[in-house]
Amino acid sequence: MPNHGVFVPLITPIDDTGAVCRQSVRQLVAYSSATASGYLPCLTSGEGWLLSRDQWEAMVRYTLEAALPGGVIVGIERPTTGEVMEYAKLAKRLGAGAVMLTSPFGADVDQRQIFEHYRQVHDDSGLDIYIYNESSLSRNETAFETLLAVADLPRVVGIKDSVSGGRETSQIAALRSRGLAYYIGWEHHLATGLPVDGNVVSLANLEPALCKLGQHSSDPTVHAEIVRLSEAYALLADDWYRHVKRALKARGVIASDRTLVILQEASMSNQKQLYLFNRARLQHPEASSPELLRFEREWIANHVAEIASHGAPSDAAELRVHLARMIEDEQRDTPDSARYVAEHMPLDEFRILVQEFAVDGLTEAQAFYYALPRLPLEAQMPMLRIMIDEFGSGNLKRAHTSLYVNLLRELGMPTEPAFYFDRVEPACLAFVNLFFWLSIRADDPSYFAGAITYLETAIAVFFDCYVQACARLGIQAHAYYTEHQHIDAFHAIEGQNMLRAMQATRTLDPGKAWMGARLASIITGNAFEAAVAKARQYQFAADAPASWIGVSHDAR
Numbered sequence: 086m087p088n089h090g091v092f093v094p095l096i097t098p099i100d101d102t103g104a105v106c107r108q109s110v111r112q113l114v115a116y117s118s119a120t121a122s123g124y125l126p127c128l129t130s131g132e133g134w135l136l137s138r139d140q141w142e143a144m145v146r147y148t149l150e151a152a153l154p155g156g157v158i159v160g161i162e163r164p165t166t167g168e169v170m171e172y173a174k175l176a177k178r179l180g181a182g183a184v185m186l187t188s189p190f191g192a193d194v195d196q197r198q199i200f201e202h203y204r205q206v207h208d209d210s211g212l213d214i215y216i217y218n219e220s221s222l223s224r225n226e227t228a229f230e231t232l233l234a235v236a237d238l239p240r241v242v243g244i245k246d247s248v249s250g251g252r253e254t255s256q257i258a259a260l261r262s263r264g265l266a267y268y269i270g271w272e273h274h275l276a277t278g279l280p281v282d283g284n285v286v287s288l289a290n291l292e293p294a295l296c297k298l299g300q301h302s303s304d305p306t307v308h309a310e311i312v313r314l315s316e317a318y319a320l321l322a323d324d325w326y327r328h329v330k331r332a333l334k335a336r337g338v339i340a341s342d343r344t345l346v347i348l349q350e351a352s353m354s355n356q357k358q359l360y361l362f363n364r365a366r367l368q369h370p371e372a373s374s375p376e377l378l379r380f381e382r383e384w385i386a387n388h389v390a391e392i393a394s395h396g397a398p399s400d401a402a403e404l405r406v407h408l409a410r411m412i413e414d415e416q417r418d419t420p421d422s423a424r425y426v427a428e429h430m431p432l433d434e435f436r437i438l439v440q441e442f443a444v445d446g447l448t449e450a451q452a453f454y455y456a457l458p459r460l461p462l463e464a465q466m467p468m469l470r471i472m473i474d475e476f477g478s479g480n481l482k483r484a485h486t487s488l489y490v491n492l493l494r495e496l497g498m499p500t501e502p503a504f505y506f507d508r509v510e511p512a513c514l515a516f517v518n519l520f521f522w523l524s525i526r527a528d529d530p531s532y533f534a535g536a537i538t539y540l541e542t543a544i545a546v547f548f549d550c551y552v553q554a555c556a557r558l559g560i561q562a563h564a565y566y567t568e569h570q571h572i573d574a575f576h577a578i579e580g581q582n583m584l585r586a587m588q589a590t591r592t593l594d595p596g597k598a599w600m601g602a603r604l605a606s607i608i609t610g611n612a613f614e615a616a617v618a619k620a621r622q623y624q625f626a627a628d629a630p631a632s633w634i635g636v637s638h639d640a641r
Contacts, residue, residue: 088243088266089282090122091297092158093289094130096329097144098339102387105143107150109339114151116338117293122283124152125185128160128245130287130326134222135345137512137611139391142175149180158183158215158243162222164190164621166202167421173210185215185245187223194225203235216244219270229256236263245270245285254280269300272315278303287320290329355380356514357506360444363521367451378526384515385522385604392603397596401588404595405581408539408602415606416546422617427553434620435554436496440505441513441616446489446565447502448517450475456524456533463586464534467579471541474572488565495562512608512615519608523601534587535598536605538580543606545573 098109114124126148127133127141136144145159159176161184163169173184186206188199207214216235220226235241244260246252247270257280261267269275269284276299289296292314299307315321319328330342359377366372398404426438439446453472457465477483490500499505523533548566555563587593 091117091120091289091293091300092123092125092268092283092285093117093121093293094125094128094160094285094287095144095148096287096290096326096333096339097127097131097133097136097140097345098330098333098341099140099343099345100341101343102383103137103140103345104387104390105140105147106340107143107147109341110144110147111151112338113290113333114148116333116336117289118153120293120297121156121289123156123158124148125158125160125285127162128185128217128285129162129219129222130290130329131160132326132345133160133162138172138614139388139607139611140345141172142179143391145176145179145181155182157181158185158213160184160217161186164618165421165425166205167424169202169206170209171418171420173206173212177210177212181212183213183215183242184210185217185243187217187219188225188227190223190225192224194223196228196231199225199227199231200234203241204238207238207240212240214238214241216241216265217247218244219247232260233263236260236265242266243268243282247271257281272296272311272320275299275311276302276304276308287325287329288315288318291318291332355384356511356518359518360514361506363452363518364448366521366525381518381522381526388604388607389600392600392607397599400595401584401593404535404584404598407599408535408542411602411606412539412543415543420614422614423547423550425621426617427550428557430554430617430620432496432558435558435560436498437620438616439492439496440498441509441612441619442516443489443493443498443505444502444509444514445517446492447486447500447505449485449489452521452524454524456530459524459530460534460583461587461590461592463590464530464583464592467582467586468537471537471576471579474576483568485565485568488562488568491562492560492565495560510612510615510619512612516608516612519604523604527597527601529594529597530592531587531594531597532601532604534580534583534593535601538577538584538598539602539605540609541573541576541580545570545577 095110095113098106098113100106126144127136131144133141148157159181161169161172161176163172166189169186176184184206188194189202203214203216216232218227218232232244242264243266245268249271251274257267261280261282266282269279269281269286272286272288275284275286275296281300284296284300286296288311295307295311295314299311318332319325322328324344327342327344330339330344333339334342355377359381362372362374362377398407430438450472453468453475457468460468475485477485477487481487493500519536523536527533548569551566552563552570555566584593584598
């Protein structure tokens with residue numbers, strides 16, 4: 086990969102469903118291909134800190150497809166070293182040779198931790214490493230001495246330096262003498278005569294030729310034009326990426342100027358309204374909402390399209406192999422978020438985690454009644470045995486919802502579901518809404534059977550981080566989690582019995598059962614990651630913000 090020139094920090098073009106637009110990525114790369122030396126997807130200009138794992142993976146994959154070989158540095162904006170390493174490994178599997186990353190997030194992160202962060206990713210990933218030196222997203226400062234120490238790692242090859250006040254030329258020379266390619270990170274530092282190797286600025290999405298001209302220039306006319314355009318495109322606004330998208334859409338480069346912040350706000354409203362509709366549907370089966378059902382179809386279709394590209398089993402035997410392999414892979418690679426919950430999450434954060442899943446815990450399994458008559462009678466039997474346990478074998482005190490109520494009471498939290506409707510993340514509402522779709526509106530009960538079998542098998546291990554957290558924090562009302570760990574081992578067997586009964590009655594579609602399992606895996610994982618991320622940003626309060634969606638423009 087060339088280390089000199091204009092490297093474009095790509096915006097992330099998304100459609101109305103939140104999917105990354107493949108054609109727009111191709112056109113975006115082509116728009117600057119005559120000038121750019123390379124591309125950086127998923128940095129702050131690409132709303133990298135907001136991207137879901139699926140969106141991040143799609144953006145990386147499409148950029149690698151569209152760019153010349155070796156012309157992509159993958160951005161990673163995740164809060165912890167463990168998460169960054171997970172994403173770095175995924176980037177490598179996708180074919181990337183280099184990544185750019187910030188320091189770990191948090192105002193209390195010290196210089197030793199920053200160095201160790203870069204060292205671990207360097208040693209474990211096998212990729213070339215580029216430093217993204219900023220402070221607004223990570224909320225910490227990397228000292229110059231720490232930058233020099235990181236630069237001494239053999240495969241650390243470059244730095245995007247986004248210090249707003251600029252850097253002395255002697256420090257730039259010292260970084261370059263360590264083998265780092267030095268990239269300007271701010272438009273107003275272009276055309277100022279700094280001794281640099283290139284630039285990584287948002288303006289390059291729109292005016293790559295001007296950014297190339299300003300790289301080594303000290304011409305005040307060039308500098309004035311860059312400043313003028315930066316003001317015209319509002320590149321100093323907190324939502325600068327929205328203005329860049331608007332201009333690119335007006336030029337016909339991308340199909341939509343949707344931003345993830347706006348989409349998340351819309352998703353929050355849509356998932357909440359869909360959840361409220363689904364709850365009403367339990368009491369009033371005749372209820373209908375064409376607009377919400379259209380949103381649901383698009384939301385599900387977007388996930389199914391991604392899953393379909395991964396292949397599907399052709400028969401029941403292959404389905405069992407697929408399920409076993411997926412669960413084994415998930416249990417082998419414990420995510421950093423689960424380790425954090427188990428070992429470090431304080432009580433106030435744990436309350437938020439419990440809050441985020443309250444809409445599920447307080448209404449657990451109620452939608453499953455609608456799935457029963459859709460199954461063949463032989464498959465209803467194992468499903469009914471699962472439901473009997475979910476409802477405490479007729480003992481209200483042992484019903485799983487009652488166990489969640491006990492947990493909430495010990496934590497001093499409200500026990501009415503309505504309290505949480507406006508407080509939980511859309512990803513957590515989506516987790517509950519998925520089961521309404523599976524139970525009531527999926528075109529084949531095979532989706533439901535696959536999802537239930539996956540979850541009943543995976544949750545026993547997945548809940549281990551909750552059980553460890555309860556023990557560490559001294560929480561006595563832990564039965565909601567420990568009961569699941571006990572009973573779901575039996576439910577996993579019943580899930581397999583349900584699949585066998587459907588196979589025997591020729592009502593099982595293995596491909597749709599696999600999609601149901603994958604949907605459950607992805608949407609459950611998204612909900613957990615969103616809940617943990619929110620817990621690490623906010624303390625529980627009745628008026629806590631609905632989501633963490635803001636980042637200052639200084640992060641560039």
